[in-house]
Amino acid sequence: MKKVLLGIAAIVVAAAIAGVSAIGPRNVIGMLRYDQRRAGELKVGDRAPDALLMTLDGKGRKPLLERAPAKPTLLIFGSFT
Numbered sequence: 001m002k003k004v005l006l007g008i009a010a011i012v013v014a015a016a017i018a019g020v021s022a023i024g025p026r027n028v029i030g031m032l033r034y035d036q037r038r039a040g041e042l043k044v045g046d047r048a049p050d051a052l053l054m055t056l057d058g059k060g061r062k063p064l065l066e067r068a069p070a071k072p073t074l075l076i077f078g079s080f081t
Contacts, residue, residue: 042049054059064073 051064053064054061
């Protein structure tokens with residue numbers, strides 16, 4: 001029975017090592033560190049939370065609502081490569 005349990009433990013450890021090496025140890029640590037998702041609190045019809053935008057000189061941040069308080073604003077994120 002002990003040999004079977006040791007064999008299963010060895011297989012689990014080998015699979016974990018293979019998984020970490022396939023993804024990369026830095027990515028695993030990054031996922032564990034930065035993946036702090038939680039359920040949202042917004043409901044349909046709620047106002048969107050304010051976002052801070054970097055100024056063009058790169059030295060400060062401005063709230064988005066300060067820039068366009070009464071106008072609808074569209075943010076487009078994309079890749080142009």
